[in-house]
Amino acid sequence: MEKGTAARLDDTLERSALGDQFAFEQIVRQHQGMVFSMACHFLRDRALAEELAQEVFLNLHQNLHTIKSPEHLVFWLRKVTSHRCIDQSRRQKVRPQVSLEDVAEPAIDASENDLFLSEMLRRVVDTLPEKARLVVILRYQEDLDPGEIAGVLDMPLNTVKSHLRRSLSSLRDKLSRTLGEVTL
Amino acid sequence: MSRLDDELRKAFKREQPSADFAERMLKLVAQQPEPRMRWWRRLGALLEPPKLRWVAIGVTASLLLAIGAAQYRKLNETVVSDKVTTASKNPENTENAHPAVKSPDSSKGEPERGPFNVKATMKRAPRPANRRIEPARARQEREMRAEGQAAKESLMLALSIASSALSDAQKAVHDDGLKP
Numbered sequence: 001m002e003k004g005t006a007a008r009l010d011d012t013l014e015r016s017a018l019g020d021q022f023a024f025e026q027i028v029r030q031h032q033g034m035v036f037s038m039a040c041h042f043l044r045d046r047a048l049a050e051e052l053a054q055e056v057f058l059n060l061h062q063n064l065h066t067i068k069s070p071e072h073l074v075f076w077l078r079k080v081t082s083h084r085c086i087d088q089s090r091r092q093k094v095r096p097q098v099s100l101e102d103v104a105e106p107a108i109d110a111s112e113n114d115l116f117l118s119e120m121l122r123r124v125v126d127t128l129p130e131k132a133r134l135v136v137i138l139r140y141q142e143d144l145d146p147g148e149i150a151g152v153l154d155m156p157l158n159t160v161k162s163h164l165r166r167s168l169s170s171l172r173d174k175l176s177r178t179l180g181e182v183t184l
Numbered sequence: 185m186s187r188l189d190d191e192l193r194k195a196f197k198r199e200q201p202s203a204d205f206a207e208r209m210l211k212l213v214a215q216q217p218e219p220r221m222r223w224w225r226r227l228g229a230l231l232e233p234p235k236l237r238w239v240a241i242g243v244t245a246s247l248l249l250a251i252g253a254a255q256y257r258k259l260n261e262t263v264v265s266d267k268v269t270t271a272s273k274n275p276e277n278t279e280n281a282h283p284a285v286k287s288p289d290s291s292k293g294e295p296e297r298g299p300f301n302v303k304a305t306m307k308r309a310p311r312p313a314n315r316r317i318e319p320a321r322a323r324q325e326r327e328m329r330a331e332g333q334a335a336k337e338s339l340m341l342a343l344s345i346a347s348s349a350l351s352d353a354q355k356a357v358h359d360d361g362l363k364p
Contacts, residue, residue, distance in 0.1 A: 021210060028206045036201040050201050054209060061213050065225060118195035125195075140189070141196040172188060 013073060017064040024064075028057055031074070034142065035081050041137045042085040044126055052088055056081050078142065078152045086130050124174050128167055131155070135163040241353040248346035252339055259335035266328045270321065 015023035035056050039049035059080060060067075067073045125136050131153065138149045146160045153160070230239055 021213070024213065025206055025210055028209050032205055032209075033198045033200050036205070037196075037198040040199055041196055046201075050205060053201060053205070054212060057209050058212060058216065061216065114194065117191055121191055121195040125192075136192070137196055140192040141198060143193075168188065171192075175188070 010070065013064070013067060013070060017067070024061060027060075027073070031077055032057075034074070035077055037141055038078070038081045038137055039085055039088075041122065041125075041141060042133060043088060044122070048088065052081070052084050056084055075152065078138065079154075082134050082138070082153055085134065089130055120175070120178070121171070124171055125167075128170075132163045132167045135160055136167050139164060237353065237357065241350065244349050244353075245346060248342055248349070252342045252346070255335055255339050255342065259332060259339075262331055262335075263328060266324060270324060 012023045012026050016027055032053060035053045036049055039052040039056075040046055043049050043052070056077065060073075060077065063076075067076060125133055128136065134153060135149055138144045138152060139146075144152070146157055146164065149155070150157045150160045230236070
């Protein structure tokens, strides 16, 4: 991050902590994509994800004075969103526990349609346990390395690595069974 | 990097919420009660880097002013006590200086003063008639002058330290302001 940009972000954060609504709006606009996407990919429900993102930003507004830097802000948002996602998932209890075998088979060739493949991947990831799902989302949506994921999820590094390994292995198995000739 | 990684990145790319998300968020925030900062948090906030500088400047300036004031008071007390001693060695002068003590009637038309009103004592004390105490007085005055000089130097040193500390701080703040 450039020095000037970092200083500007610091300034926005400071003004926001002092009650500047415009500065807070800037923060929301800057990070809404990250928070919403994490929730949306985890919950697979846009309305619920927006609701959760609102809760996260409200929580942020109440805790702005504890945020020390823009990097800390991003870390804080990822951590709180992850925890909220797990809480929401446990609170709902309506989420059907779909096994990998129950995921619908594709009706068309995946190589012809990237959108279809993406949707297929999301559905397969959706069958993973909560923590493993979050690990995959943080790895591929936020492009975090296992060490950073371990920090966000308060998990040992080796647990993160084994979650990733097992998730990718089962994804590969399922997809190769489903899509046949497509090599992943 | 495998194709699965690429496909997962594509599948989990960021999405945006509805366009009015930020506006709705701000409305929601406006409805919330103002978050209250606890007093220890406010105190803690004062010790964070940008504000700590001003706190340090204030504390340093106050400390130097207190030292200066204490030095000045000490000097003043020394001078006053020396003057009282000198005055008490000359009963005639003391008598003249404090008419209220011996003959209250003689101070008609003037406000009544206490026996230790040194200012009045020194103003009214005439030059001593007794020439034999001259050398002792001269010595005393020399000592007083030396003490006064030393105290003055201490005070000037304290003030110059305060001044340089303040100018350094001002320069640091100015430099910070110029940084992009």
